[in-house]
Amino acid sequence: MMQSDTRSWLQRQFKGLLLVVTASIILAAGFNTFRSDGIPWFEDxxxxxxxxxxxxxxxxxxxxxxxxxxxxxxxxxxxxxxxxxxxxxxxxxxxxxxxxxxxxxxxxxxxxxxxxxxxxxxxxxxxxxxxxxxxxxxxxxxxxxxxxxxxxxxxxxxxxxxxxxxxxx
The missing domain is CATH 3.40.250.10 (Rhodanese-like domain)
Incomplete structure (x- = not known):
């Protein structure tokens, strides 16, 4: 029972972390795309x-x-x-x-x-x-x-x- 609770807690923490990282990437990409001086996605x-x-x-x-x-x-x-x-x-x-x-x-x-x-x-x-x-x-x-x-x-x-x-x- 204790191991199951720990695993469940770790899964919730991982999902939360994944959500924060994904949201950060989307937010950063959005800001970069709409800024006039944004970093190019591809460049020589x-x-x-x-x-x-x-x-x-x-x-x-x-x-x-x-x-x-x-x-x-x-x-x-x-x-x-x-x-x-x-x-x-x-x-x-x-x-x-x-x-x-x-x-x-x-x-x-x-x-x-x-x-x-x-x-x-x-x-x-x-x-x-x-x-x-x-x-x-x-x-x-x-x-x-x-x-x-x-x-x-x-x-x-x-x-x-x-x-x-x-x-x-």
Whole structure:
């Protein structure tokens, strides 16, 4: 008898919880649907991230533009990811300048960066904005010729372009 009462009580609690969760989902979906700034149900996040607003004074470049700059040797590529991501795979010849360690890492690389040279920052993929932050930090430190490669390592690899693995200099 006691076990039956407990089971019945648990079933009522579960039904109540299920009712609250269902009502919450319906209410949230309703509000989201009718809000002018609601979150889209389906969206191509890659397209949205490509059209993101970059910091003032900084341009984004496509995979083709990045490849052309790499092949011509006219740009220095800076990887904004942490050292672990850099070691796993980075654009050949790139330097690692993690945005989350900018204050300590930048002075060590500053002598290798020419303020007149073209610098291309990148990170993992189109959804990563660490490259935007790195470009802005460089701009604030007097580097005016900075661009962001929006596709990052993922698109670089998908294009069959060379990656390096190994330690940070």
């Amino acid at each position: 996040w890659n397209a949205r991230m490509r059209s993101r607003t970059l910091p003032e004074g900084i341009s984004g470049i496509s995979s083709e533009e990045a490849r052309n700059l790499f092949q011509s040797g006219t740009a220095l590529f800076l990887d904004a990811r942490d050292p672990e991501g850099f070691v796993e795979g980075h654009i050949r010849g790139a330097l690692n300048l993690p945005i989350n360690q900018f204050g300590t890492a930048f002075p060590n690389l500053a002598d290798r960066l020419s303020q007149a040279a073209l610098i291309v920052t990148y990170c993992s993929d189109v959804t990563c904005d660490m490259s935007d932050e790195l470009a802005q930090s460089l701009l604030l430190n007097g580097y005016s010729n900075v661009m962001v490669y929006l596709g990052g390592v993922r698109e670089w690899e998908e294009m069959g372009q060379p990656l390096e693995t190994g330690s940070v200099d």
